[in-house]
Every structure is written in C-alpha cells, then in structure tokens.
Amino acid sequence: MTMPGTARTIQLVARRELATRVRSKSFLISTVLIVVLIAVYVLLFSIMGRSxxxxxxxxxxxxxxxxxxxxxxxxxxxxxxxxxxxxxxxxxxxxxxxxxxxxxxxxxxxxxxxxxxxxxxxxxxxxxxxxxxxxxxxxxxxxxxxxxxxxxxENVSVRPKALQPEDPEQGQRTALAYIVGFVLFFSIQTFGVSVAQGVVEEKSSRVVEILLATIRPWQLLVGKVIGIGVAGLLQVVVIAVVGLGLARSSGALTLPDFAVGSIFSALGWYLLGFFLFATLLAAAGSLVSRQEELQSVITPVTLLPVLGFVIGLNLMVSEPNNVTSTVLSLIPLFTPTLMPGRIALGIAPTWQVVLGVLLMLAAIALFSWLGGRIYANAVLRTGARVRLRDALRCAEGR
Amino acid sequence: MVGELAPCGRCGYLGLLMTNLGHAVIMTTADIGMDVVEPRREGSPLAEEVLEIDRVSKRYGDVVALSDMAFDVRAGELFGFVGSNGAGKTTTMRIVLGVLAADSGEVRWSGRPINLRSRRQIGYMPEERGLYPKMKAFDQLVYLGELHGLSTADARRSASYWLERLGVAARRDEEVQKLSLGNQQRVQLAAALVHQPRVLVLDEPFSGLDPVAVDVMSEVLRERAAAGVPVVFSSHQLDLVERLCSRVGIVRSGRMVACDEVDRLRAAGPVRLAVNAPQAGPGWTAGLLGVRELDATDGRTVLEIDDGVDDQMVLAAALATGPVREFTRQRPSLAELFRNVVSEEKKS
Missing domain, CATH: 3.40.190.10 (Periplasmic binding protein-like II)
Incomplete structure (x- = not known):
C-alpha cells in the first residue's frame, strides 16, 4: 500500500464530487431549464427585431x-x-x-x-x-x-448630426449583458450553495469522520470546491455553446466575435466568482450539522450578491454611466456578476476590469484562508450549531 | 461438579479456532489477488506491532472526558473496550483516529507517535455510522479504498471481496440509504476493512446486528486478529466481549479501572459458591465469617466469600445441615464484574 499524495487525494475527492453532481437530476434539469429560457429570450428578441x-x-x-x-x-x-x-x-x-x-x-x-x-x-x-x-x-x-x-x-438634403448617436448594436449588447449576468449569477449561487450542502451532507451523515481519519480537512475542502466548480463550469459551457448556436441560427445575433469574446471572459468570471463564494459557503455550511439549519447560516452570504446583482444590473442597463453601478462592480462580492455585463455594454474601461480582477484575487486569497480555518475547526463538531467566534478562535484537533 | 471451573478448555479451543482462521485469511487474500503486506512479512518483530494509548487526557471545559487513559493492543489480539455510556470509549477512539486532539498523552503505533501516515492503516468504524447516503455501496467502498491509498483496481477487488464476505454482494449497486440498518452496518464494516488495515478500531460494531450478522462480524474480527492485526472494539454486549476477546479494558469516568485478560479479571473477582443443601434452613451461613449470602431459592444458596476464606469450611457447614447435592465454586462473569464497577461509580 502506498501513501497517496496530496494531488491524488484532491483529485479523488474532486472526481467523486464532479461525478455525483453531473449524474444528479437537478444538474440536468437546471441545464435544460436555462437553455430553454435563453431560447425563449432569443426568439422573442428576433421576433421583435423583425416586426x-x-x-x-x-x-x-x-x-x-x-x-x-x-x-x-x-x-x-x-x-x-x-x-x-x-x-x-x-x-x-x-x-x-x-x-x-x-x-x-x-x-x-x-x-x-x-x-x-x-x-x-x-x-x-x-x-x-x-x-x-x-x-x-x-x-x-x-x-x-x-x-x-x-x-x-437629390443631393441636397438635411443631414442631422447626433450628439449621442445610437449604436445599432446596442440592443444585442444589452441582451448579452443580461444573459451573461443572469447565467453567471445563477451558476455561482447554485454551485456555491451546492458546496455548502455537500459539507453539511458529510457532517450530517458523519462520513466526514471516516474521511478526516484519512485525509486533511483542507484536502477535502479543496477537492470538493474544485469538483463542484468544474461541474458548474461544464454547465456554463453547455449553456454558452447552445445559446450561441441558437442566437446565430435565429439571426438575432450579428456580433459573433463580440459574443464569443464575452462568453470566454464569462467563464473566467465564473471561476473567480465561484472560488470566492465556495470557500465562504463551505465555511458557513461547516457550522451546522443538519440540512434544515443550513439556510440560516448561508443566507447572509447569498443574499448580499442578490441585492448587488439586482440593483447594479438594472442601474447599468438603464443608465450606463451611473457611478453606483461602477462602484458596485468593483466590490469583489458583486464583481463577477456585474463586471461582465458592463464589459458587454462596452462601458467598463480596461483599468476598472483589471482592478476588479485584482481585488477579486485578493478577496479569494483572504476568504480561502478564513473559510479554510473555520471549516477545519468546525467540520468535526457535530450537534449544536458552532458559533463563528469559536470556529475562528479555537484550533481544535489540527 | 465440585471445585474450580476450567476456563482453560475454552481458551485452548479459542486458540485453535484462531489458528485455523489464520490459514483461511492467507488463502482469501491470495484469492483476491491483492498486494497485501501483512505485518509479519515486513521483517519487523511481532512485538513491535502494538497500538499504545499512553496516559491520554482530554477535557471539555470543566468536564473531564479522559484522565490518563492508558492501554495497549498487541498484534493478533482482540481487545474489548467496555464501560457505561459516556465513560470515554468513543473519545479515546476518536483521539486514536486523530479526529479529536488529546490535551496530553500520546498514541503510538509500533513505538512511534501516530501520524496521518500511520492512521491511514487503521480501519475505523465510528460510533455514529458514516457513509454517503446517496452513494452506491460498491462505489463508496472503492472511493474509501482509493482514499486510503489503494489503486483503483485493488480497491474494486477488495470492495467486491468484502461485500461478498459480509453477505451484501447483492446490494452492491444500491444506495446506502436504501439498505436496511443491518446491511448498512455490514457495508460500514466493509468500509473499515476495504483498505486492508493493519489496525482495527471499531466503536460498537455489534450494535443493531441480528444474530447471523453478529456471527459474521465475530468471525471476521477473529480472522483479522489471527492475521496479526490488533483489533480494539467497544461493546455493551458483555457476553460477546467475554467470548471473543483475549483482553478487556473496563473504563469508568474517563479512567481505565481494569485491564487484563478476561480469565485473570474473573479470577481476581470475588469467589462465589453455589450450594444446594435442601434441608438447610434460612440463615445457615450466619455464623460463618467472611461469607455473604447473595441469593437463596428452593434450598439453593449463592454465596460470596472473601479472599482467604476456606471454602471447605462452608462445605462442612452445609453438610452439617443434611445432604449437599451441589457445591460449585464460581467466578463472576464479565457482566457481573462490570456491574460491580458501575455500582462503585454510583457510590463515589
């Protein structure tokens, strides 16, 4: 018997998580549902365009x-x-x-x-x-x-000069901003919560005790986050490919290069956003031992992005140069859902995008450290809900 | 039957059984074609394959969970860990597995402090059973085998072998949550055995099992012990512990109060005499020093005598009342020893 290395351990955990998610009914249903929603949206858009x-x-x-x-x-x-x-x-x-x-x-x-x-x-x-x-x-x-x-x-005519000429592609850009924002928001939330549920499942079924007699808490956490993250990435890719195909064939999309570009960057944003939320949600999940208690601990983590998303997206579509939406899009919790939309609308200067990414990377490092610590301290304490202060302070067992 | 019981007869029988099972193990491991490294073949002397729990203490705030808990489990030994609920058995096992940290003391394996590497060679069955409820039994075992370091092929072979051996092969592709509790328990044991562990630590492996499953479980534990694996398990079924274990530790309030071979523990207990003297009236033992009457029904009396009291003196007193049909010297059963320990706890 050989001692499996860290990479092999993490790969085993991630593979199990990925297989479990991808085989689940909810994965299939949510993928189909989003594709159908996008198809309806594209269809409406092209009908309106033709009428x-x-x-x-x-x-x-x-x-x-x-x-x-x-x-x-x-x-x-x-x-x-x-x-x-x-x-x-x-x-x-x-x-x-x-x-x-x-x-x-x-x-x-x-x-x-x-x-x-x-x-x-x-x-x-x-x-x-x-x-x-x-x-x-x-x-x-x-x-x-x-x-x-x-x-x-014939050659004599009045030619008006517009101070703010209307971009004929503005409609497509807006639609794309909405779709990309919606898919990213949905995926990051769904798969982030899925991480928290997975943590609680292991706690409530006590399998975590067997696992942690063999592997370290951080290996389990990292494997879980990667596995579920890849499952989410897979879904986003499927949605992007099908959505792009639909939009092209229906003629609603005349900007293929632009769309492909923003979808590729959306994948990057998805990963950044997912890793930011996943460790936070895993930490929140590790505080409780039953699925019924989960909602109460993850709501603070999930509600904030909802507010930011709803407020920010509407503001930037109706009023592209609004300062509030610009500021919101630079706050790491909101960046992954708002910045791609602003890029799609063509209203995000490069320096803001770079700053947004840097701030997110910093936040991911901070939250991973914090979340990993809470997780390692709380995951083996079954029974009553673990207080956040205790989980942060005490280094029980490790 | 007059005089001492002869527990040695059973002891010899047990020994013989274990040897036979030892052969069976070597055959079965060869059968499944696994690259099993049995401790003996590694060239290290048997005596070193010891799991030592050395003065381990643990407190939860003001509550003392363990206080200088100490015992060892040697290669090829079945060690029974008994004590009332909350005595510290589970806490001790969790510390051995590293899912709980001790405040002081040390756990050693083969003379070295136990670490993640050596812990991977322990098969563990936690008190609160732990498996993924929605994962198929076979997939689950393969996964746990791989996490413990088996290759995928070895893990699959081993998972198949143990599901077959424990009688749940027909359920291999069912989700664990859909299995009966007894079958879940068998899969749980398979999960502890799938990586061919060199130590077994099982918390209440027999609870909730039907008699057939108890027999299967007992046989597997004996077989593993015979293969040189130290086995420690906790149980409230003291007759089972007495039948299976070579050594027993009794815990009370986080302390080991008795730890020895079952027969020695029993021999150290108070001597009992069962006397059947039909014509003896009530209180016939009243004049005898160091003799207490525990029970008297239909002329049959059970007595407890202090150390150093001559049982022949009691026999003489019994004969003085008339004919004596039975005179048996008994040792307390493990259950009785355990009850004594618990009642001492209540007194204190």
Whole structure:
C-alpha cells in the first residue's frame, strides 16, 4: 500500500464530487431549464427585431423601384423587405395571409397600392416621393431635358448630426449583458450553495469522520470546491455553446466575435466568482450539522450578491454611466456578476476590469484562508450549531 | 461438579479456532489477488506491532472526558473496550483516529507517535455510522479504498471481496440509504476493512446486528486478529466481549479501572459458591465469617466469600445441615464484574 499524495487525494475527492453532481437530476434539469429560457429570450428578441420591417410585394412595372424604395424607407428609419409578385390575385392572397403588408401594382408613374387594412405611413411617404420623382422625370423627358438635373436636387438634403448617436448594436449588447449576468449569477449561487450542502451532507451523515481519519480537512475542502466548480463550469459551457448556436441560427445575433469574446471572459468570471463564494459557503455550511439549519447560516452570504446583482444590473442597463453601478462592480462580492455585463455594454474601461480582477484575487486569497480555518475547526463538531467566534478562535484537533 | 471451573478448555479451543482462521485469511487474500503486506512479512518483530494509548487526557471545559487513559493492543489480539455510556470509549477512539486532539498523552503505533501516515492503516468504524447516503455501496467502498491509498483496481477487488464476505454482494449497486440498518452496518464494516488495515478500531460494531450478522462480524474480527492485526472494539454486549476477546479494558469516568485478560479479571473477582443443601434452613451461613449470602431459592444458596476464606469450611457447614447435592465454586462473569464497577461509580 502506498501513501497517496496530496494531488491524488484532491483529485479523488474532486472526481467523486464532479461525478455525483453531473449524474444528479437537478444538474440536468437546471441545464435544460436555462437553455430553454435563453431560447425563449432569443426568439422573442428576433421576433421583435423583425416586426419592425414592412414586407412590400411588387408586381409588373413597379418591380423596378425595389432598390429605390428600400433606400428611401431606410433613410426614413424603416426596414423594408421587397419581393416580386406574379399578378394581382397572387399578391392579394399573400396580403390576406399576412406574408405581405403592402402590394404595389401597375405603371411606375401611377401605381395602384393595395393593403390588407392599414397602410404604413413611412412606406406611403416613400412611395409618394418615388412616384412624384417618376412623374417629374416623365415631364422633363417630354420637354427634352436630361433626367440628371434631378440628381442635383437629390443631393441636397438635411443631414442631422447626433450628439449621442445610437449604436445599432446596442440592443444585442444589452441582451448579452443580461444573459451573461443572469447565467453567471445563477451558476455561482447554485454551485456555491451546492458546496455548502455537500459539507453539511458529510457532517450530517458523519462520513466526514471516516474521511478526516484519512485525509486533511483542507484536502477535502479543496477537492470538493474544485469538483463542484468544474461541474458548474461544464454547465456554463453547455449553456454558452447552445445559446450561441441558437442566437446565430435565429439571426438575432450579428456580433459573433463580440459574443464569443464575452462568453470566454464569462467563464473566467465564473471561476473567480465561484472560488470566492465556495470557500465562504463551505465555511458557513461547516457550522451546522443538519440540512434544515443550513439556510440560516448561508443566507447572509447569498443574499448580499442578490441585492448587488439586482440593483447594479438594472442601474447599468438603464443608465450606463451611473457611478453606483461602477462602484458596485468593483466590490469583489458583486464583481463577477456585474463586471461582465458592463464589459458587454462596452462601458467598463480596461483599468476598472483589471482592478476588479485584482481585488477579486485578493478577496479569494483572504476568504480561502478564513473559510479554510473555520471549516477545519468546525467540520468535526457535530450537534449544536458552532458559533463563528469559536470556529475562528479555537484550533481544535489540527 | 465440585471445585474450580476450567476456563482453560475454552481458551485452548479459542486458540485453535484462531489458528485455523489464520490459514483461511492467507488463502482469501491470495484469492483476491491483492498486494497485501501483512505485518509479519515486513521483517519487523511481532512485538513491535502494538497500538499504545499512553496516559491520554482530554477535557471539555470543566468536564473531564479522559484522565490518563492508558492501554495497549498487541498484534493478533482482540481487545474489548467496555464501560457505561459516556465513560470515554468513543473519545479515546476518536483521539486514536486523530479526529479529536488529546490535551496530553500520546498514541503510538509500533513505538512511534501516530501520524496521518500511520492512521491511514487503521480501519475505523465510528460510533455514529458514516457513509454517503446517496452513494452506491460498491462505489463508496472503492472511493474509501482509493482514499486510503489503494489503486483503483485493488480497491474494486477488495470492495467486491468484502461485500461478498459480509453477505451484501447483492446490494452492491444500491444506495446506502436504501439498505436496511443491518446491511448498512455490514457495508460500514466493509468500509473499515476495504483498505486492508493493519489496525482495527471499531466503536460498537455489534450494535443493531441480528444474530447471523453478529456471527459474521465475530468471525471476521477473529480472522483479522489471527492475521496479526490488533483489533480494539467497544461493546455493551458483555457476553460477546467475554467470548471473543483475549483482553478487556473496563473504563469508568474517563479512567481505565481494569485491564487484563478476561480469565485473570474473573479470577481476581470475588469467589462465589453455589450450594444446594435442601434441608438447610434460612440463615445457615450466619455464623460463618467472611461469607455473604447473595441469593437463596428452593434450598439453593449463592454465596460470596472473601479472599482467604476456606471454602471447605462452608462445605462442612452445609453438610452439617443434611445432604449437599451441589457445591460449585464460581467466578463472576464479565457482566457481573462490570456491574460491580458501575455500582462503585454510583457510590463515589
């Protein structure tokens, strides 16, 4: 018999934790649930995006104005999809079935326009201006003038200058910030609490006494945190891959590089956030001996990030340059759920991101030391709840 | 039957049984193909394979849990650890396993202070049973075997072997929480044995077992002891302890009050005489010095005599009343010795 080294011991513990989590029903259910939620979100987003475009069917001579119509309407801030239609009957059928919103028939200078019930005012204005243009060109041609005189008039227009131009990709960035923030928040909380539950399970079943007759408390703690952390990482990766695929195929996402980048950094944030909370939650869990008592000791650790997440996320989406959300995103407990969102929105300067990561690393070191100490002192004391002060002070047994 | 009982007969029988089981062990370990390093084969003399508990003390605030607790368990020995609830048995075992720290004193294995490395060679069964409730019995044993340093293949072989040996092989893929208490107990013992420990420390291994399981457990403990493993276990079933153990320690209030071979302990106890003299009237022993009447029913009297009192004098007094049909010299059973110890505790 050989003495297993520390690495082998930690690997054994981590492997058991990972296998236990991944095989559990709750892991499968929560993964599927989040993927479904994201799919619904993406679907809604793409439907909303499409509903703003007007489908115009062109028939006969009017087919020739398709490009001009699209240019004219987009200048007026309206997306138009054009298609050519065989004849009036076919076009009217498409109107009634909702495949078309507007049907344009007949000669270019005097077209007939058919709609199901109401006419989109922007499309009407664009059509009017196009028809007038055609009419003027007709008159000019009859009088022997070249149509190019119109171009001079065409080139004269009013071009407004926006002080804060709207980013056409802002919608996608916001959606991504929400999704990444939500998934990170959910995963860190779920798997962090899972660590605390695992600690209490070992305490309440007394198996910890057999384990600690063989391995050291910190080896058990580290193995447990790594195993559960990897299970969580696996879930986040599955969600990211499926979510990205859905968003790409539905056409809701036109920024693949940006999305992939923010998902990769989300994995990093997940790890930072998980390690920060896991040791704290493990320490909290080690204070009690029964699952029923667990809620009371972990609530202080889990509630704070909820507040930070809810307040911070809403603030930064509605008001990107808000100072409160900036400050909150630099506090280690909130950084992993808020900073990725701010990066996705493009409102986090590099120095803030670097500072956030450094502060988190410092906090992880501090909490691991503190949590490890509490855990080692409290994990073998079964029965009544161990007071935090006792767990911190006394170095029983080790 | 007049005169002394002959406990040596049983002793010899026990010895013989252990030798036979010793052969069985060597065969079975070869059967499962494990790389088992039996203590004897390592070239270290048998005498060194001793678990020593040396003046260990432990307090919880003002409560003294252990005070200079001392005993040793030698290779091949089954040591019975008895005492009333709260006497300090569990505390002692937890200190041996390092899950509790002693205030003073030392635990040694083979002459060296025990450390994590040597503790890995102990098979431990805690008083409060401990297994993962939602893990399958077999997976659990493999995991514990690996944590104790077995390779995965060895751990699987050993887990299969012990589940088979303890009669729970059919339950190997069931979650521990779904097993009956008796079967959970068997898996718990398997968990203590799966890494081929060189010392066994078992806290109440027999509690909650049916008679068949008690026999299986006893056989396994004898077998391990015969293989040279020091075995210490606590129990309240004193008849079992008396039957199984070569030596016994009786604890009271955190102190070892008696620690010796069972027969020597019994021999050191007060001598009892059972006398059947049908015609003897009540109070026939009244004139005899150093003789106390414990019980008298239907002409049969049980007496306790002080050391140095001549039992032939009592026989003469009995014969003076008429015919004597039975005259037996008895030693107290372990249960009676234990009761004496407990009643002394109450007096103090």
């Amino acid at each position: 703003s475009s007007v489908k115009v069917g062109l028939s006969g001579q009017s087919t020739g104005i398709a490009t001009q119509l699209r240019t004219a309407t987009s200048a007026l801030g309206k997306q138009v999809e054009t298609s050519s239609v065989g004849d009036q009957t076919e076009g009217e059928q498409q109107l009634l079935s909702g495949k078309l919103d507007v049907l344009v028939l007949g000669a270019l200078d005097a077209p007939t326009v058919v709609v199901k019930s109401t006419m989109d005012p922007t499309v009407l204005a664009a059509l009017n201006s196009l028809v007038r243009q055609q009419a003027i060109q007709g008159v000019l041609a009859q009088n022997g003038l070249k149509p190019t005189v119109l171009d001079a008039a």
